[in-house]
Amino acid sequence: MENFCFYVVEKGVKRISILNSIKERRSIHTFKEREVDWNILKEIFTYGTYAPTHYMKESWKIKLYQRNGKTDFIDKIIASYQRIGMIKNDRTEKTLKMIESMKRFLLSIPHHAVIYYEKPEDPIRNEEEYASVCAFIQNAQLAAWEYGVGMLWTITPYMHDPGFLNELGLEHDKVKIAAVLQIGYPKKVPQDKGRTPIEEKMEVIE
Numbered sequence: 001m002e003n004f005c006f007y008v009v010e011k012g013v014k015r016i017s018i019l020n021s022i023k024e025r026r027s028i029h030t031f032k033e034r035e036v037d038w039n040i041l042k043e044i045f046t047y048g049t050y051a052p053t054h055y056m057k058e059s060w061k062i063k064l065y066q067r068n069g070k071t072d073f074i075d076k077i078i079a080s081y082q083r084i085g086m087i088k089n090d091r092t093e094k095t096l097k098m099i100e101s102m103k104r105f106l107l108s109i110p111h112h113a114v115i116y117y118e119k120p121e122d123p124i125r126n127e128e129e130y131a132s133v134c135a136f137i138q139n140a141q142l143a144a145w146e147y148g149v150g151m152l153w154t155i156t157p158y159m160h161d162p163g164f165l166n167e168l169g170l171e172h173d174k175v176k177i178a179a180v181l182q183i184g185y186p187k188k189v190p191q192d193k194g195r196t197p198i199e200e201k202m203e204v205i206e
């Protein structure tokens, strides 16, 4: 039964299948302090790599920020928000408080993963790479869920700030950040919002 996987939950061992994970996975907004073990993170992202990838490009790349690595990363996020005008660039008490609370919140997340790829110049190839990297992300999210690990897939304005990319050591004209994943053990799992029945989205032509 290869598609079954075991993970330890508070009251024992829970067995879940990939089909349950597809439905039960939720985007996680609050995380426990506990870090995810490096071997589990490696497993999770390895499952990600089984995403379909045209010409076997496997374009996904990851910068994983954790422990002391988070401080500098978060400073760069704040600097970017100030550069693009989402946070005022002054030193008023209000601004400083806002920065402090944002930093505290971001620091409380155990791991941040920047998922990026080298953009091909050809727009069709670029679509292929982007689509494949998104499939990688969802595979990783589902694998994570099977290990009891939660993620939040975020797309934020700083991902389009050339200065931010340069500060991460990425060439902004050559690289696209597809997502920043927030990762950790869920403190709270949001309720299932449900989904629209697929018949409402599907036209059958025969």
Ligand SMILES: Cc1cc2nc3c(=O)[nH]c(=O)nc-3n(C[C@H](O)[C@H](O)[C@H](O)COP(=O)(O)O)c2cc1C
Binding pocket: 025, 026, 027, 028, 152, 153, 154, 155, 156, 190, 193
């Ligand atoms: C491409 C993409 C970007 C997202 N960006 C954000 C984000 O920036 N902030 C956020 O809170 N959720 C973000 N989400 C998560 C969605 O809000 C979430 O998937 C949706 O509400 C459905 O909830 P579920 O994932 O728990 O089923 C993003 C999801 C996707 C696919």
